[in-house]
Amino acid sequence: MSTYLNPFHGIKLPFFLVFCICVPYVLMAQTPVEPKKAEQILQQLGRKVAEVHSLQCSFVQTKCTKLLKDNVQSEGRMVYRQPSELRWEYNKPNDFIFVVKNNQVAVKKDGKTSKLSGQRAKLFKQMSQMMLGTITGEFLNDARSFTTTLYQKEDRYMVYLEPKAKDLKKLFVRFVIELAPTLNVATAVEMHEKKGDLTRIEFEAMQLNEHVDDAEFQLE
Numbered sequence: 001m002s003t004y005l006n007p008f009h010g011i012k013l014p015f016f017l018v019f020c021i022c023v024p025y026v027l028m029a030q031t032p033v034e035p036k037k038a039e040q041i042l043q044q045l046g047r048k049v050a051e052v053h054s055l056q057c058s059f060v061q062t063k064c065t066k067l068l069k070d071n072v073q074s075e076g077r078m079v080y081r082q083p084s085e086l087r088w089e090y091n092k093p094n095d096f097i098f099v100v101k102n103n104q105v106a107v108k109k110d111g112k113t114s115k116l117s118g119q120r121a122k123l124f125k126q127m128s129q130m131m132l133g134t135i136t137g138e139f140l141n142d143a144r145s146f147t148t149t150l151y152q153k154e155d156r157y158m159v160y161l162e163p164k165a166k167d168l169k170k171l172f173v174r175f176v177i178e179l180a181p182t183l184n185v186a187t188a189v190e191m192h193e194k195k196g197d198l199t200r201i202e203f204e205a206m207q208l209n210e211h212v213d214d215a216e217f218q219l220e
Contacts, residue, residue: 030151030158038150041157042140048184049137055080055185056207063199078203079216080136086128087216099217100128106219113219130168134161134177134189135203146175156180156187170194 033041058077076090089097097108105116105124116124133139139146139161145168146161159177163169171194178188185206191199 030153033150033152033157038148041150042148042159045157045179045181045184046137046141049140051209052136052185053082053209054212055135056210056212057203058205059201059203061199061201063197065197066195078135079212080132081212081217084129084132085217086132088128088131097219098124098128099219100125101217108219126167130175130191131189131201134175135186137177137179137184137186139175140177153178 056077056079058075060073060075062071062073064071074090075092076088078089079085079087084100084103086100087097088099089095095109099106103125105121105128107114107116107124115121133142140148140159142148145165146163149160149162151158151160157179159179161175161177163172163174173192173194176190176192177186178190179185180187185208186203187206188200188202190201193199
């Protein structure tokens with residue numbers, strides 16, 4: 001299938017990496033948390049999230065883009081291990097894997113593995129850092145990089161992060177992290193792009209702090 005512009009900003013990837021959804025979940029009823037209480041909650045959540053040394057889960061990723069009329073959905077799995085090892089694997093509707101380890105990036109597509117370098121590797125690493133920062137909660141109390149607002153929706157918290165950093169502001173209006181207090185990790189993440197696209201990632205079947213095989217971060 002043909003390639004298409006995608007969330008990896010400037011890298012041509014298979015079409016299945018473009019995901020589409022046109023329902024802005026964050027518009028559902030929410031109650032703003034008073035700033036002082038919000039600060040206490042975010043600090044507490046930040047401490048809890050810091051205790052997560054590894055994370056394994058499945059995900060469903062969707063995106064709403066002006067360039068596509070119909071919804072396109074993809075599924076896969078993610079494996080994270082401190083301090084910065086990440087495996088992001090798509091298995092529906094097609095197979096694609098990228099792994100970040102020791103500051104190196106490798107991708108596997110159509111059974112072929114290649115290591116990235118230069119600008120392409122830099123873009124993948126930036127994307128992985130962004131995803132990990134939202135999933136693990138590293139961005140929750142990062143006042144230098146984000147303006148943070150906390151909302152409560154039923155039994156969950158919604159953290160709105162508006163970028164301050166110049167590079168992020170060029171690409172994104174905000175990130176929204178959905179947190180379940182009982183899990184202390186993100187259960188969903190939304191990325192609102194400046195050009196109007198919306199990407200939502202929902203995480204399921206989470207396994208926290210369980211053994212992760214080294215093979216997860218190796219692509220042959």
